[in-house]
Amino acid sequence: MSLETDFIVIGSGVAGLRASIELAKSGARVSVLTKDKAQESNTEYAQGGVAVVLSDDDNAELHEEDTLYAGAGLCDVEAVETLVADGTKYIKQLIEWGIEFDREGGKLAFTQEAAHSRRRILHAHGDSTGKEIVRALIARARQEKNIVLMPFANTESLIVNDGRCVGVRFLDPILRAPREIFAKAVILCTGGAGQLFLHTTNPPVATGDGMAMAYFAGAEMADMEFIQFHPTALNLENAPRFLLSEAMRGEGGILRNAQGERFMSRYDDLLELAPRDVVSRSIVAEMRRTGTRTVFLDMTAHDEKFLKERFPKIYETCKFYDLNVAKDLLPVSPASHYCMGGVRTDLHGRTTLKGLYAAGEVACTGVHGANRLASNSLLEGLVFGARSGEAAIKDNYELRITNYESPPEDQRPKTKNQSSEISTAVKKRVKRVMWERVGILRDRDSLQRALKEFAQIEQSNLGTSSRNFVTLAKLVAASALWREESRGGHFRNDFPERDDVNFDKHSIQKIDAEISSSEKINF
Ligand code: FAD
Ligand code: SIN
Numbered sequence: 310m311s312l313e314t315d316f317i318v319i320g321s322g323v324a325g326l327r328a329s330i331e332l333a334k335s336g337a338r339v340s341v342l343t344k345d346k347a348q349e350s351n352t353e354y355a356q357g358g359v360a361v362v363l364s365d366d367d368n369a370e371l372h373e374e375d376t377l378y379a380g381a382g383l384c385d386v387e388a389v390e391t392l393v394a395d396g397t398k399y400i401k402q403l404i405e406w407g408i409e410f411d412r413e414g415g416k417l418a419f420t421q422e423a424a425h426s427r428r429r430i431l432h433a434h435g436d437s438t439g440k441e442i443v444r445a446l447i448a449r450a451r452q453e454k455n456i457v458l459m460p461f462a463n464t465e466s467l468i469v470n471d472g473r474c475v476g477v478r479f480l481d482p483i484l485r486a487p488r489e490i491f492a493k494a495v496i497l498c499t500g501g502a503g504q505l506f507l508h509t510t511n512p513p514v515a516t517g518d519g520m521a522m523a524y525f526a527g528a529e530m531a532d533m534e535f536i537q538f539h540p541t542a543l544n545l546e547n548a549p550r551f552l553l554s555e556a557m558r559g560e561g562g563i564l565r566n567a568q569g570e571r572f573m574s575r576y577d578d579l580l581e582l583a584p585r586d587v588v589s590r591s592i593v594a595e596m597r598r599t600g601t602r603t604v605f606l607d608m609t610a611h612d613e614k615f616l617k618e619r620f621p622k623i624y625e626t627c628k629f630y631d632l633n634v635a636k637d638l639l640p641v642s643p644a645s646h647y648c649m650g651g652v653r654t655d656l657h658g659r660t661t662l663k664g665l666y667a668a669g670e671v672a673c674t675g676v677h678g679a680n681r682l683a684s685n686s687l688l689e690g691l692v693f694g695a696r697s698g699e700a701a702i703k704d705n706y707e708l709r710i711t712n713y714e715s716p717p718e719d720q721r722p723k724t725k726n727q728s729s730e731i732s733t734a735v736k737k738r739v740k741r742v743m744w745e746r747v748g749i750l751r752d753r754d755s756l757q758r759a760l761k762e763f764a765q766i767e768q769s770n771l772g773t774s775s776r777n778f779v780t781l782a783k784l785v786a787a788s789a790l791w792r793e794e795s796r797g798g799h800f801r802n803d804f805p806e807r808d809d810v811n812f813d814k815h816s817i818q819k820i821d822a823e824i825s826s827s828e829k830i831n832f
Pocket of ligand 2: 355554556684
C-alpha cells in the first residue's frame with residue numbers, strides 16, 4: 310500500500326530539518342524520511358562552528374571575499390551573496406528559537422578558522438556546534454504538528470512520472486518491505502558522500518545516496534570532482550578518523566612532522582591556516598618526504614583547563630585513546646570530509662528535474678566553487694534548506710497529487726538483488742579504490758584504472774544501494790578525469806596548474822549523456 314503526503318523531505322540534518330519547518334509553516338503535511346535515528350547525520354558531528362557576519366569588525370563583503378577566494382574562481386557570486394545575506398538572517402532566527410551559541414561576558418564568542426579574514430565562527434558547547442543545531446531544530450520541528458518524522462526509512466530511489474518527481478521508494482522499517490510515498494514535491498537533504506573513501510571524518514550514513522538517486526532520476530549533477538579532504542583527522546590504528554577541528558589550529562595549534570619540526574612554512578605562507586586543500590597536500594608531501602604515515606597536531610602551548618573547556622568533546626575522545634591534548638602530540642592525517650559538488654540547483658533549491666529540490670551537502674548551489682570555506686556548510690544547509698522549502702510551497706501548493714495509484718517504472722536499470730544495504734565487499738573495494746586512485750592526488754592513469762575497477766564491480770549482481778554507491782564513485786572519478794587541471798579540492802599530478810583558459814567552468818553530468826560544462830551552476 311502506498312502513502313501520500315504534501316511534501317517529502319529526505320534527511321534530517323540541518324538542511325532537512327530547516328526545510329521541513331519552512332514547509333510546515335504553510336500548513337502542508339510534511340513527511341521527513343531519514344535513514345537512521347533522526348539525529349544521525351553529518352550535522353550532528355559538526356565541531357568548529359558556523360560562519361556568520363555578526364561581529365562588530367566584520368561585514369558581508371569580507372565574508373563574500375573569503376568564500377570566493379576559497380572557491381578558486383568557481384563560485385557563483387549571486388549564490389555567495391545569498392548565502393552571506395540570508396545567513397545572518399537565519400542565524401538570528403535560530404538564536405530566537407533557542408540555540409545556545411557560546412558567549413563570553415554575555416556576548417557571542419567568535420573563533421577563527423583557516424582562510425577567514427575575521428574571527429566569525431560561532432560555536433556551541435565548545436566543539437559540539439552541530440549537536441546543538443540539531444537539538445534546536447528538532448525541538449522547533451516538534452512544535453509543528455504536521456511534520457511526521459520517519460526514522461530508519463532508507464530511501465533508495467525517486468519515482469519519476471512524465472518528467473516529474475512525484476515520490477520516493479523506501480524500505481519501510483516496520484513492514485521491512487519496499488514502499489512508495491507520493492507527494493507534490495520532494496526535497497533531497499541526504500547530505501554528502503564522505504564514506505566513498507577509505508578514510509573519512511563522516512559517519513556511516515554519509516554514503517551519498519541522494520546524489521545517486523537524483524542522477525538515476527535524470528537530474529543534472531555538477532562539480533562532482535571537487536572533494537574536500539580535512540587535514541587533521543585523528544590517525545590511530547583501528548580507530549575511526551575522528552575529526553580534530555580546524556578551530557584547534559585557529560586557536561594556535563601547530564603541525565609537526567615525525568621529527569618534531571614545524572613544517573608548514575615549507576609549503577605556504579599562511580602556515581597552519583592555509584586553505585584546507587593546501588594543508589592536506591602539504592601533509593601528504595611531508596609524510597612522503599620523511600617516509601612516515603602521520604604528522605602531529607601540537608596543542609601543548611595551551612593549558613589543560615583551556616583545552617578541556619574549549620574542546621570538551623575532542624578532549625574526552627583523545628583521553629579515551631590515552632592521549633592528553635595538553636601534553637601529547639596528536640597523530641593526524643587527512644581524511645575525506647566534504648563534497649563541494651552534488652545535485653545542480655538554482656538559488657531556490659530547484660534541481661533540473663521538476664518536482665525535485667535539493668539543499669545542503671547533497672546540492673551544488675554554486676556557493677562553494679572548487680573548495681568550501683570552513684564552517685560555510687552548516688550555514689548553507691540552513692539558508693538553502695529554508696529557501697528550498699519556500700520555493701517548493703510556492704511552486705507546487707496548488708498541485709494535486711495524482712500519481713499515487715500506479716507506481717510508474719523508475720528509470721534505473723533493473724537490479725536482481727533486492728538487498729537494501731550496500732554490500733560490505735562492494736563498499737570495501739570502492740572505498741579503497743577511491744582513496745588510492747581518486748584521492749588527494751590524482752592522475753590520468755589512476756583515474757582510468759579506478760573507472761575500470763568500477764565497471765568490473767558493476768558487472769556483479771548488485772542491490773540498489775550498492776549500485777548507487779558504485780555509480781557515485783564513477784561520477785567522481787569521471788569528472789576528475791575530465792578536469793585536466795588542478796584547482797581547489799581537485800589536484801592532478803599530471804596537470805598541477807590551474808587552467809583558467811580551458812577549465813574556468815563547471816562539470817555537468819547527466820544519465821546517458823557525455824560530460825558537458827557550464828559557466829554557472831544556477832540556471
Ligand atoms: P547531513 O547533516 O549529513 O544530513 C543528511 C541526512 O540524510 C541524515 O539524516 C541521513 O541519515 C539522511 N540520509 C542519507 N541518506 C539517506 C537515505 N538514503 N534515505 C533517507 N535518509 C537518508 N560544517 C560546518 O559548517 N562547520 C563545522 O564545524 C563542520 N564540522 C564538521 C565535522 C564533521 C566531523 C563532519 C563530518 C562535517 C562537518 N561539517 C561542518 C560539514 C557539515 O556538517 C555538513 O556539510 C552539513 O552538516 C550537511 O548537512 P546536511 O543537512 O546537508 O546533511
Ligand atoms: C572543523 O571543525 O574543522 C570542521 C569545520 C568545517 O568542516 O567547516
